[in-house]
Amino acid sequence: MIDVEQLRKEFPILSTEVNGHPLTYFDNGATNQKPKVVIDALEEYYKGYNSNVHRGAHTLADKATGAFEETRTLLQKFINAAKSEEIIFTSGTTEGINLVAQTYGKTNLSKGDEILVSTMEHHSNIVPWQLIAAEKGATVRPIPISDKGEIIFEEFEKMLSDKVKIVSVVHASNALGTVNPVEKIIERAHAFGAKVLIDGAQSAAHLPIDVQELDCDFFVSSAHKMFGPTGMGFLYGKEAILNDMPPYMGGGEMIKEVSFDGTSFNTLPYKFEAGTPNIADTIAFGKAIEFINKWGKEEMAAHEAAILKYATEKLKKEVPTAKIIGEAENKVCVLSFIIENIHNYDVGMMLDARGIAVRTGHHCTQPLMARYGLEGTIRASFSAYNTFEEVDRFIEGLVRIVKMFG
Known part of the structure; x- marks a missing residue:
């Protein structure tokens, strides 16, 4: 202990x-408190080496870029992603789900397709799918749960078919605490060719996460539920899938070359990170991950x-x-x-x-x-x-x- x-x-x-x-x-399910090391990291960045990342050839830019990218490496190890390029920085779990819905969903959903979510989902894992489903003529279907608050797995299996293109489920429920059998859910969904997104907002700080062992296609979480700052999070996606997805937003950093004749896009992870990122909070998020690793x-x-x-x-x-x-x-x-x-x-x-x-x-x-x-x-x-x-x-x-x- x-x-x-x-x-x-x-x-x-x-x-x-x-x-x-x-x-x-x-009220830790809403957000948990921040250790001094995280608070200090924010102050140190703004006092000591405030600069934009990836774009400058000067000392401050180099230091900021190194600290910024270190968080990506820490996250890769924290969830055992195959490559750091599979870690996309977002504003949190909600943006991560919306990114997948508006890129993978927009490209791969058609009329009559189905998206399965559980009845215990947070609104942020329901509404983005409803929006893209309405646009593409697809349907969002809820997986029923028992009185104890557990997914009725037999009912989930009955819902699976070739129509199901996406299964998006919470790893651990914010309202009930239920830990869902995501390993079994992923395995069964993949048997029907569906892609699986795991909402890890309530699990990343508490449960062992190995995205390669899980074999999930996407995993999302938020820093502020992991002792880190608000307004910061990440999306993990399998490299091949991310490469096939169109950009989420246009702007600086996500491009390779721009002309009025056309634009080519940057490689992963930068293709999905348009504009000046949340540098200070990203760096502080790295300190939060180190804090979890230190205490175990x-x-x-x-x-x-x-x-x-x-x-x-x-x-x-x-x-x-x-x-x-x-x-x-x-x-x-x-x-x-x-x-x-x-x-x-x-x-x-x-x-x-x-x-x-x-x-x-x-x-x-x-x-x-x-x-x-x-x-x-x-x-x-x-x-x-x-x-x-x-x-x-x-x-x-x-x-x-x-x-x-x-």
């Missing part, structure tokens, strides 16, 4: 107070699993009017629930008064909430820096709220 108290010292915000109480931050993803995940188990058992024991939504056998550190006769928003506001941050509402998964007949849930999502004492404060707060509502 990791030394949690030592780990917490790396995060300046964790020593602050909210409403006169120590901050208890249980497996060790951090083990602590998170222990926190989830403790919080789940304590909630069931001490708050009997609570109902957990999503009880899959395999979960990441998300505890989503409702409390009988108390609105989820009221619970969130009253916890906040005691310095406890949770997320309430539909969590950008309205079709999933409709599946359970709910407006929303209370979601406590944990990270490696959370403690058992914080869970105790959280449960104590819930007990007080239930008593207030009598």
Whole structure:
């Protein structure tokens, strides 16, 4: 197990107070907090070597370019991509999915084709496919889930056919914590010739990721859920597929040669990275990856699993009017629930008064909430820096709220 108290010292915000109480931050599924090394990297770039990348022949440009491209190499190793050229920098998971939909989807979808997504998807893995499907005359079909919050694999297999061109599923659900059997999903989808995109926003920081072993065609994630900055993320794609896809945006960097007679495009990864990139946040993202590597993803995940188990058992024991939504056998550190006769928003506001941050509402998964007949849930999502004492404060707060509502 990791030394949690030592780990917490790396995060300046964790020593602050909210409403006169120590901050208890249980909204890590939305974004997690940033270690000092990430914060310092942003300041160091702007203070010490602020410059554009790839284009300058001077010292600052060389230093910025080296630090920028180092993050690409770190990401390649982090997910075990075959080449660093298969890593495309994006603004986050949402842009990564839209990029694939508007390039691969636009080129390869035709009228009557089908795109399969799961019922538990975040809106960002539904709406981009709906947009391109409407344009191309294709259909987006939801894979059903069980009451426990697991994909019904037999139903998924029944949906597969030669019409299915894309399967896009979340690796770990932001609203339920469910870890989907993506290995089996990829294998079965490939048997029918479909390409598979994995939304790794909630998995990249918690689960082992090996895109070559998974054999996924695309994998997307966001830096801000991996201890990195907001507005930064990446798309992994198999080299051959990326080479066949048209550019997503036009502009500087993504070109090889431009004339009024026509334009030729740059090689990977730059073909998909038009314009001045998010340099500072990309460099800081590299520091976040190094931070995860330093503390050990497996060790951090083990602590998170222990926190989830403790919080789940304590909630069931001490708050009997609570109902957990999503009880899959395999979960990441998300505890989503409702409390009988108390609105989820009221619970969130009253916890906040005691310095406890949770997320309430539909969590950008309205079709999933409709599946359970709910407006929303209370979601406590944990990270490696959370403690058992914080869970105790959280449960104590819930007990007080239930008593207030009598």
